[in-house]
Amino acid sequence: xxxxxxxxxxxxxxxxxxxxxxxxxxxxxxxxxxxxxxxxxxxxxxxxxxxxxxxxxxxxxxxxxxxxxxxxxxxxxxxxxxxxxxxxxxxxxxxxxxxxxxxxxxxxxxxxxxxxxxxxxxxxxxxxxxxxxxxxxxxxxxxxxxxxxxxxxxxxxxxxxxxxxxxxxxxxxxxxxxxxxxxxxxxxxxxxxxxxxxxxxxxxxxxxxxxxxxxxxxxxxxxxxxxxxxxxxxxxxxxxxxxxxxxxxxxxxxxxxxxxxxxxxxxxxx
Amino acid sequence: xxxxxxxxxxxxxxxxxxxxxxxxxxxxxxxxxxxxxxxxxxxxxxxxxxxxxxxxxxxxxxxxxxxxxxxxxxxxxxxxxxxxxxxxxxxxxxxxxxxxxxxxxxxxxxxxxxxxxxxxxxxxxxxxxxxxxxxxxxxxxxxxxxxxxxxxxxxxxxxxxxxxxxxxxxxxxxxxxxxxxxxxxxxxxxxxxxxxxxxxxxxxxxxxxxxxxxxxxxxxxxxxxxxxxxxxxxxxxxxxxxxxxxxxxxxxxxxxxxxxxxxxxxxxx
Numbered sequence: 001x002x003x004x005x006x007x008x009x010x011x012x013x014x015x016x017x018x019x020x021x022x023x024x025x026x027x028x029x030x031x032x033x034x035x036x037x038x039x040x041x042x043x044x045x046x047x048x049x050x051x052x053x054x055x056x057x058x059x060x061x062x063x064x065x066x067x068x069x070x071x072x073x074x075x076x077x078x079x080x081x082x083x084x085x086x087x088x089x090x091x092x093x094x095x096x097x098x099x100x101x102x103x104x105x106x107x108x109x110x111x112x113x114x115x116x117x118x119x120x121x122x123x124x125x126x127x128x129x130x131x132x133x134x135x136x137x138x139x140x141x142x143x144x145x146x147x148x149x150x151x152x153x154x155x156x157x158x159x160x161x162x163x164x165x166x167x168x169x170x171x172x173x174x175x176x177x178x179x180x181x182x183x184x185x186x187x188x189x190x191x192x193x194x195x196x197x198x199x200x201x202x203x204x205x206x207x208x209x210x211x212x213x214x215x216x217x218x219x220x221x222x223x224x225x226x227x228x229x230x231x232x233x234x235x236x237x238x239x240x241x242x243x244x245x246x247x248x249x250x251x252x253x254x255x256x257x258x259x260x261x262x263x264x265x266x267x268x269x270x
Numbered sequence: 271x272x273x274x275x276x277x278x279x280x281x282x283x284x285x286x287x288x289x290x291x292x293x294x295x296x297x298x299x300x301x302x303x304x305x306x307x308x309x310x311x312x313x314x315x316x317x318x319x320x321x322x323x324x325x326x327x328x329x330x331x332x333x334x335x336x337x338x339x340x341x342x343x344x345x346x347x348x349x350x351x352x353x354x355x356x357x358x359x360x361x362x363x364x365x366x367x368x369x370x371x372x373x374x375x376x377x378x379x380x381x382x383x384x385x386x387x388x389x390x391x392x393x394x395x396x397x398x399x400x401x402x403x404x405x406x407x408x409x410x411x412x413x414x415x416x417x418x419x420x421x422x423x424x425x426x427x428x429x430x431x432x433x434x435x436x437x438x439x440x441x442x443x444x445x446x447x448x449x450x451x452x453x454x455x456x457x458x459x460x461x462x463x464x465x466x467x468x469x470x471x472x473x474x475x476x477x478x479x480x481x482x483x484x485x486x487x488x489x490x491x492x493x494x495x496x497x498x499x500x501x502x503x504x505x506x507x508x509x510x511x512x513x514x515x516x517x518x519x520x521x522x523x524x525x526x527x528x529x530x531x532x533x534x535x536x537x538x539x
Contacts, residue, residue: 060436086436090429096451096524106437109447137527157437 007074008035009193010059010161014068017054028054030220031068034212036161039191041184043204044212045254047261051219052197053165059195060086060163072160082110085159089166093138093149099125100134102149106157117156124152127186144175151183155190162187162194168203177235180206184233201254205246206235213253216260223253316498324502334487338506341484344403344472349465351404352411356464357457359412360419370420381413385467386474393479403475403483410471414463422456423449451524458522465514473507 014031029051036042044052057063059070061080069076072083093102100121107117125134128148138146147167154162164183168176184207187194198204204211208227215222229242237243284292298318305315316324328334363370363377385406396402426449434444476485484507491500 062432062435080435080438082438084436086432088429088432091427092429092433094430094448094451096454096526098525105447109437109439109443137525140527153433154436 009038009040009073010034010036010195011071011074012059012068013071015055015058015070016067017051017058017063018067027218029058029066030218032219032221034221036193036195038193040210041187041194041196041208042210042212043196043198043208044214045198045201045204045250046214046219047216047254047258048199049261049264050214050216050257052214055214055219056086056163056165056195056197059161060084062086082157083160085154085157085162087147087150087154087162087164087167089169091138091146091170093146093153095138098135098137099130099141099145099149102138103152103156105153110157120156121152124155127155127189128152129182142175143171144179147171147179148182151186155186155192160193162192163197164194165197166199167196168198168200176200176203177206177238181234183207188231201247201250202238202243205229205243205250206233206238211250213250214257216257216264222257225250313495313497316501320498321501321505324496324498325505328499328502328506337482337484337487340400340482341472341476341507342510344400344407344476344483345465345469347400348404348407348468348472349411351408352468353415353461353464355408356412356415356460357419359416360460361423363416363420364423370424374417374420377413377416381417385410385471386478389475389478392475398479398481403472403480406475407468407471411464411468414467415460418456418460418463419453422453422460425456426452454522454524458518461518461522462515465518466511469507469511469514 012032012034014033015029016027016031017029019026019028032055044055046052054063058066061077061084064079071077072081077083093099094105097105100118103121103124104117107120112120122134125131128151130145130148130152133141133145138149141149147170151164151167167183168179171179180203183194186192187207196204196207205227211225211227212221213223213225214220225246227246229237229240229246301315302317304310305317359377363374388409389402389406392402392405396405430448430452431444434448439447472483473485473488476483477489478485480486484503488500488503488507491497491503
């Protein structure tokens, strides 16, 4: 029992991926090895095309054909797994379901009784700050509210690990900051192990315990930055000196990779 | 309660509804004036009152109901047959990329072809009675149904399907909880166009060669130059088609704003 407790919630061992295309093989992710502790919030940051979404899809089970292994609580998993919940960048709320019925969706699929799933969904809507909106349809809500529905829906499955793939990318800057605060508050409240994919440095620093910087293609973990800002945190800390130092340090590493990505893009287009 | 308010329109006198009624009244007035002007042969543009009287006469004649019954039966049968086969074909084309690549161009090219050209063949195959009418109506209904469903299947949001995968939905759950509701708008469009063209198919073939039905009746009145009666028949057809359309619009739709969560889909238990 003690061993299980000490084991990391999520362990990636030499996870790598090569895509086979008609134009030859593309190495998307070089072997990545990584341990994530219970309750830890980590961000993976990198330029477009660094394979961060590929890595997330491997952990989330949407890509099943890869090298290496993914372990949850010491047990190897492959394919979609109820211990791993995902939130996507794109609109993902079911437009024909109310906020409440969106959140109950995974519980319906799992065969949980109506009473329990409604109760749990109401708690989750409260958690993400959508009290009073449970009978609204996504079309009646803002982008930030719809993304909060998606987060509540994913949490309804009580995943050990919450994966978020640029969940705020489609939102405006102010909504993004406020939603970041909300996510952090929820993560602290539930002690939810969370992995966030982002290309926003400030967002990564604001939210994370550790930031993993990925290199441009093929993606590998170039550097790990420990974020030693104290909790509770909020977007108000963005003006702080330490915050600025961390952002600058990450950008230092990231700039080189981002310019490689840009050059590659210009080469392909030119 | 409405999510969208049309600012300033509430107090305006010319609302959409009123403009619509005004349009109908204006069209009727033009019709009456043209008829009264004497520029046309007598009876080409019968007055609206004569058309109304003809409608009344039809409504009290037993013969009218026999023709009406024949047409309603033909249309409903061909609508159901065409919708079911069209749905099946549309699903197959949408789900199997290969089937879609091979067969969909043919369906696209056949879809706008006037199906009435097949009537001689259908008359030989199914006879002068209701069989050939139902066949033509079904063929007409099949195409819009199949094309709409095939497009609908392909347009199901990949993100919603990924959400389903991350929640480990079974195959049947994916169909019931994602594909079916996502397809409802395509089904509704297919049904509405399908109903319209199956009505056209049945009536045209009745008009061409038949012993009964609304198309046959309109044709007979036309031959006798009883224009008021012919138009009366057409107005009844119009009313029935509108009713059918309204029924589809009312029942084949997704819950959305305005339902306040009270409407649940049968398959979303």
